[in-house]
Amino acid sequence: MQLIHCPWCGPREEVEFHYGGQAHIAYPEYPSALSDESWAHYVFFRDNTKGEFAERWSHSSGCRRWFNAVRDTRTYTFLKTYKIGEVAQ
Amino acid sequence: MARTLQRSHPLQSYESAFAALPEGISVKAEPYLSMTDLRLPEDVDGPLGKALPREPGGWVSTADGLIVWLGPDEWLVLSGSRGPGELEADLRDLARPNQGSAVDVSAQRISLRVRGRHARDLLSGGCSIDLHPSVFQNGRSAQTTLGLTGVVLLALGADGDDFRILVRSSFAGYLAEWLVDAATEYR
Ligand SMILES: [Zn+2]
Numbered sequence: 001m002q003l004i005h006c007p008w009c010g011p012r013e014e015v016e017f018h019y020g021g022q023a024h025i026a027y028p029e030y031p032s033a034l035s036d037e038s039w040a041h042y043v044f045f046r047d048n049t050k051g052e053f054a055e056r057w058s059h060s061s062g063c064r065r066w067f068n069a070v071r072d073t074r075t076y077t078f079l080k081t082y083k084i085g086e087v088a089q
Numbered sequence: 090m091a092r093t094l095q096r097s098h099p100l101q102s103y104e105s106a107f108a109a110l111p112e113g114i115s116v117k118a119e120p121y122l123s124m125t126d127l128r129l130p131e132d133v134d135g136p137l138g139k140a141l142p143r144e145p146g147g148w149v150s151t152a153d154g155l156i157v158w159l160g161p162d163e164w165l166v167l168s169g170s171r172g173p174g175e176l177e178a179d180l181r182d183l184a185r186p187n188q189g190s191a192v193d194v195s196a197q198r199i200s201l202r203v204r205g206r207h208a209r210d211l212l213s214g215g216c217s218i219d220l221h222p223s224v225f226q227n228g229r230s231a232q233t234t235l236g237l238t239g240v241v242l243l244a245l246g247a248d249g250d251d252f253r254i255l256v257r258s259s260f261a262g263y264l265a266e267w268l269v270d271a272a273t274e275y276r
Contacts, residue, residue: 001217008145008160008161009145009146009231009232010145010146012217012233013217015234016233016234061232061233061234061239062231062232062233063145063159063160063161063163063232064159064160064232065160065161
Protein backbone atom coordinates (compact mmCIF):
# COMPACT_ATOMS: atom_id res chain seq x y z
CA MET A 1 0.00 0.00 0.00
CA GLN A 2 1.18 3.51 -0.77
CA LEU A 3 2.43 5.56 2.17
CA ILE A 4 1.53 9.24 2.41
CA HIS A 5 3.76 11.49 4.47
CA CYS A 6 1.63 13.46 6.95
CA PRO A 7 3.51 16.68 7.80
CA TRP A 8 2.90 15.92 11.51
CA CYS A 9 2.67 12.12 11.89
CA GLY A 10 5.12 11.02 9.22
CA PRO A 11 4.52 8.18 6.73
CA ARG A 12 1.17 6.47 7.15
CA GLU A 13 -0.93 4.12 5.04
CA GLU A 14 -3.04 5.66 2.32
CA VAL A 15 -6.32 4.42 3.88
CA GLU A 16 -5.81 6.78 6.82
CA PHE A 17 -6.24 9.78 4.51
CA HIS A 18 -9.10 11.59 2.84
CA TYR A 19 -8.93 13.54 -0.41
CA GLY A 20 -10.03 17.17 -0.39
CA GLY A 21 -9.76 18.37 -3.97
CA GLN A 22 -7.60 21.02 -5.59
CA ALA A 23 -5.48 23.16 -3.25
CA HIS A 24 -4.79 26.89 -3.18
CA ILE A 25 -8.15 28.11 -4.44
CA ALA A 26 -8.51 31.52 -2.86
CA TYR A 27 -11.84 32.53 -1.37
CA PRO A 28 -13.14 35.54 -3.35
CA GLU A 29 -12.34 38.80 -1.61
CA TYR A 30 -15.86 40.18 -2.15
CA PRO A 31 -18.18 37.18 -2.68
CA SER A 32 -21.25 39.43 -2.81
CA ALA A 33 -19.75 41.29 -5.78
CA LEU A 34 -19.50 38.12 -7.87
CA SER A 35 -21.95 37.30 -10.63
CA ASP A 36 -23.74 33.94 -10.35
CA GLU A 37 -21.51 32.62 -13.08
CA SER A 38 -18.25 33.64 -11.35
CA TRP A 39 -19.54 32.23 -8.07
CA ALA A 40 -20.34 28.94 -9.80
CA HIS A 41 -16.83 28.92 -11.22
CA TYR A 42 -15.39 29.43 -7.75
CA VAL A 43 -17.55 26.72 -6.17
CA PHE A 44 -17.66 24.02 -8.84
CA PHE A 45 -14.90 24.46 -11.41
CA ARG A 46 -11.58 22.70 -10.83
CA ASP A 47 -8.54 21.95 -12.94
CA ASN A 48 -8.16 18.48 -14.37
CA THR A 49 -4.41 18.43 -14.57
CA LYS A 50 -2.47 15.60 -16.18
CA GLY A 51 0.78 15.61 -14.20
CA GLU A 52 1.76 17.50 -11.07
CA PHE A 53 -1.30 18.68 -9.20
CA ALA A 54 -1.55 20.51 -5.84
CA GLU A 55 -4.25 18.95 -3.69
CA ARG A 56 -5.68 19.11 -0.19
CA TRP A 57 -5.58 15.99 1.94
CA SER A 58 -6.74 15.25 5.47
CA HIS A 59 -5.14 12.71 7.82
CA SER A 60 -8.61 11.61 8.86
CA SER A 61 -7.70 8.44 10.81
CA GLY A 62 -4.73 10.10 12.51
CA CYS A 63 -4.19 13.68 13.62
CA ARG A 64 -7.19 14.86 11.54
CA ARG A 65 -5.29 17.87 10.16
CA TRP A 66 -5.59 19.20 6.63
CA PHE A 67 -2.45 19.63 4.61
CA ASN A 68 -1.40 20.10 1.00
CA ALA A 69 0.27 17.67 -1.35
CA VAL A 70 1.66 17.71 -4.85
CA ARG A 71 0.79 14.50 -6.61
CA ASP A 72 1.47 13.29 -10.12
CA THR A 73 -1.97 12.36 -11.44
CA ARG A 74 -0.44 10.06 -14.08
CA THR A 75 1.42 7.84 -11.63
CA TYR A 76 -0.29 8.59 -8.31
CA THR A 77 3.15 9.41 -6.87
CA PHE A 78 3.18 11.92 -4.03
CA LEU A 79 6.00 14.34 -4.82
CA LYS A 80 5.73 16.41 -1.64
CA THR A 81 3.43 17.22 1.26
CA TYR A 82 3.44 20.47 3.23
CA LYS A 83 1.46 22.21 5.96
CA ILE A 84 -1.38 24.63 5.32
CA GLY A 85 0.14 28.09 4.97
CA GLU A 86 3.46 26.76 3.70
CA VAL A 87 4.61 26.99 0.11
CA ALA A 88 5.57 23.88 -1.83
CA GLN A 89 9.35 23.82 -2.06
CA MET B 90 -40.71 0.95 42.18
CA ALA B 91 -38.18 3.09 40.42
CA ARG B 92 -35.59 1.20 38.41
CA THR B 93 -32.10 2.58 38.49
CA LEU B 94 -29.76 2.13 35.55
CA GLN B 95 -26.69 0.22 36.59
CA ARG B 96 -23.39 1.60 35.35
CA SER B 97 -21.71 -1.05 33.22
CA HIS B 98 -18.55 -1.36 31.15
CA PRO B 99 -18.84 -2.12 27.42
CA LEU B 100 -16.34 -4.97 27.86
CA GLN B 101 -17.84 -6.51 31.01
CA SER B 102 -18.97 -9.57 29.08
CA TYR B 103 -15.44 -10.18 27.71
CA GLU B 104 -13.83 -10.74 31.10
CA SER B 105 -13.85 -14.54 30.78
CA ALA B 106 -12.59 -14.43 27.17
CA PHE B 107 -9.70 -12.18 28.24
CA ALA B 108 -8.92 -14.50 31.17
CA ALA B 109 -8.66 -17.46 28.77
CA LEU B 110 -6.12 -15.80 26.43
CA PRO B 111 -2.94 -17.78 25.75
CA GLU B 112 0.18 -17.30 27.82
CA GLY B 113 2.21 -14.29 26.67
CA ILE B 114 -0.85 -12.12 26.01
CA SER B 115 -2.80 -10.24 28.62
CA VAL B 116 -5.74 -7.96 27.81
CA LYS B 117 -7.51 -6.00 30.49
CA ALA B 118 -10.27 -3.43 30.31
CA GLU B 119 -9.14 -0.56 32.50
CA PRO B 120 -11.42 1.37 34.85
CA TYR B 121 -13.12 4.47 33.48
CA LEU B 122 -10.89 7.51 33.12
CA SER B 123 -12.03 11.12 32.82
CA MET B 124 -10.98 12.58 29.46
CA THR B 125 -11.03 16.12 28.18
CA ASP B 126 -10.17 17.31 24.71
CA LEU B 127 -8.03 20.42 25.00
CA ARG B 128 -7.53 22.87 22.14
CA LEU B 129 -4.95 25.62 22.47
CA PRO B 130 -3.04 27.81 20.01
CA GLU B 131 0.15 26.11 18.81
CA ASP B 132 2.35 28.79 20.35
CA VAL B 133 0.80 28.64 23.84
CA ASP B 134 3.40 29.21 26.52
CA GLY B 135 3.53 29.36 30.31
CA PRO B 136 3.17 26.49 32.80
CA LEU B 137 0.33 24.94 30.79
CA GLY B 138 2.29 25.09 27.55
CA LYS B 139 5.31 23.48 29.20
CA ALA B 140 3.23 20.62 30.61
CA LEU B 141 1.99 19.58 27.16
CA PRO B 142 3.79 17.11 24.89
CA ARG B 143 4.71 19.17 21.82
CA GLU B 144 6.22 16.51 19.61
CA PRO B 145 3.80 14.75 17.25
CA GLY B 146 2.87 11.33 18.62
CA GLY B 147 4.04 11.96 22.18
CA TRP B 148 2.42 11.46 25.57
CA VAL B 149 3.48 12.41 29.08
CA SER B 150 2.28 11.23 32.48
CA THR B 151 0.89 13.70 34.99
CA ALA B 152 0.17 13.56 38.73
CA ASP B 153 -3.20 11.84 38.19
CA GLY B 154 -3.14 10.59 34.61
CA LEU B 155 -1.64 11.50 31.26
CA ILE B 156 -1.70 13.95 28.36
CA VAL B 157 -1.65 12.67 24.79
CA TRP B 158 -0.72 14.70 21.70
CA LEU B 159 -3.62 14.58 19.22
CA GLY B 160 -2.59 17.38 16.88
CA PRO B 161 -0.43 20.52 16.77
CA ASP B 162 -3.13 22.40 18.72
CA GLU B 163 -5.03 19.52 20.34
CA TRP B 164 -4.41 17.27 23.33
CA LEU B 165 -6.31 14.55 25.19
CA VAL B 166 -6.01 14.92 28.95
CA LEU B 167 -6.84 11.85 31.05
CA SER B 168 -7.35 11.73 34.78
CA GLY B 169 -7.90 8.80 37.08
CA SER B 170 -8.87 10.79 40.15
CA ARG B 171 -10.78 13.86 38.97
CA GLY B 172 -14.36 13.42 37.78
CA PRO B 173 -15.26 14.34 34.16
CA GLY B 174 -16.89 17.65 35.11
CA GLU B 175 -14.08 18.60 37.45
CA LEU B 176 -11.37 17.85 34.88
CA GLU B 177 -13.20 19.81 32.21
CA ALA B 178 -13.71 22.79 34.54
CA ASP B 179 -10.06 22.77 35.65
CA LEU B 180 -8.81 22.75 32.07
CA ARG B 181 -11.34 25.29 30.90
CA ASP B 182 -9.98 27.74 33.46
CA LEU B 183 -6.49 27.21 32.01
CA ALA B 184 -7.64 27.30 28.39
CA ARG B 185 -9.82 30.40 28.55
CA PRO B 186 -7.08 33.06 28.94
CA ASN B 187 -5.23 31.38 26.02
CA GLN B 188 -8.17 31.46 23.58
CA GLY B 189 -8.45 27.70 23.92
CA SER B 190 -11.24 25.28 24.71
CA ALA B 191 -11.75 22.24 26.91
CA VAL B 192 -14.52 19.72 26.22
CA ASP B 193 -15.37 16.64 28.24
CA VAL B 194 -15.06 13.52 26.05
CA SER B 195 -15.01 10.91 28.83
CA ALA B 196 -17.84 8.94 27.27
CA GLN B 197 -16.08 8.74 23.91
CA ARG B 198 -13.37 6.17 24.58
CA ILE B 199 -12.50 3.36 26.94
CA SER B 200 -9.03 2.15 27.80
CA LEU B 201 -7.58 -1.33 27.26
CA ARG B 202 -4.21 -2.56 28.46
CA VAL B 203 -2.46 -5.14 26.28
CA ARG B 204 0.67 -6.74 27.72
CA GLY B 205 2.92 -9.72 27.31
CA ARG B 206 5.74 -11.00 25.16
CA HIS B 207 3.37 -11.60 22.21
CA ALA B 208 1.58 -8.25 22.63
CA ARG B 209 3.57 -6.49 19.91
CA ASP B 210 3.13 -9.28 17.37
CA LEU B 211 -0.55 -9.45 18.18
CA LEU B 212 -1.13 -5.74 17.54
CA SER B 213 1.15 -5.70 14.49
CA GLY B 214 -1.27 -8.13 12.86
CA GLY B 215 -3.82 -5.33 12.50
CA CYS B 216 -1.80 -2.14 12.67
CA SER B 217 0.64 -0.65 10.16
CA ILE B 218 2.60 1.39 12.71
CA ASP B 219 6.13 0.19 13.48
CA LEU B 220 5.74 -0.95 17.10
CA HIS B 221 9.34 -2.00 17.63
CA PRO B 222 10.62 -0.59 20.96
CA SER B 223 13.50 1.15 19.19
CA VAL B 224 10.99 3.58 17.70
CA PHE B 225 7.78 3.09 19.69
CA GLN B 226 8.56 3.01 23.38
CA ASN B 227 7.36 4.69 26.58
CA GLY B 228 6.17 8.21 25.75
CA ARG B 229 5.19 7.52 22.14
CA SER B 230 1.64 7.35 20.84
CA ALA B 231 -0.13 6.98 17.52
CA GLN B 232 -3.62 7.66 16.29
CA THR B 233 -4.18 5.01 13.70
CA THR B 234 -6.30 2.00 12.82
CA LEU B 235 -6.20 -1.39 14.52
CA GLY B 236 -8.18 -4.00 12.65
CA LEU B 237 -10.95 -1.87 11.18
CA THR B 238 -11.35 0.59 14.01
CA GLY B 239 -9.61 3.85 14.87
CA VAL B 240 -7.56 3.82 18.06
CA VAL B 241 -5.13 5.89 20.05
CA LEU B 242 -2.25 3.54 20.76
CA LEU B 243 0.16 4.33 23.60
CA ALA B 244 3.47 2.62 24.25
CA LEU B 245 4.37 1.95 27.88
CA GLY B 246 7.70 0.64 29.08
CA ALA B 247 10.86 0.21 27.03
CA ASP B 248 10.50 -3.41 25.91
CA GLY B 249 7.63 -3.27 23.44
CA ASP B 250 5.44 -5.54 25.52
CA ASP B 251 3.12 -3.07 27.19
CA PHE B 252 0.48 -0.98 25.38
CA ARG B 253 -2.59 1.03 26.21
CA ILE B 254 -5.33 1.30 23.60
CA LEU B 255 -7.97 4.01 23.69
CA VAL B 256 -10.92 2.95 21.55
CA ARG B 257 -14.38 4.38 21.02
CA SER B 258 -16.86 2.76 23.40
CA SER B 259 -19.11 1.64 20.54
CA PHE B 260 -16.16 -0.12 18.84
CA ALA B 261 -14.84 -1.70 22.04
CA GLY B 262 -16.78 -4.93 21.53
CA TYR B 263 -15.48 -5.24 17.97
CA LEU B 264 -11.91 -4.64 19.10
CA ALA B 265 -12.26 -7.16 21.95
CA GLU B 266 -13.49 -9.77 19.45
CA TRP B 267 -10.61 -8.90 17.12
CA LEU B 268 -8.00 -9.22 19.90
CA VAL B 269 -9.36 -12.54 21.15
CA ASP B 270 -9.49 -13.91 17.59
CA ALA B 271 -5.99 -12.62 16.71
CA ALA B 272 -4.60 -14.22 19.88
CA THR B 273 -5.58 -17.76 18.90
CA GLU B 274 -2.44 -18.25 16.81
CA TYR B 275 -0.28 -17.88 19.96
CA ARG B 276 -2.03 -20.76 21.70
ZN1 LIG C 1 -1.22 13.18 10.79
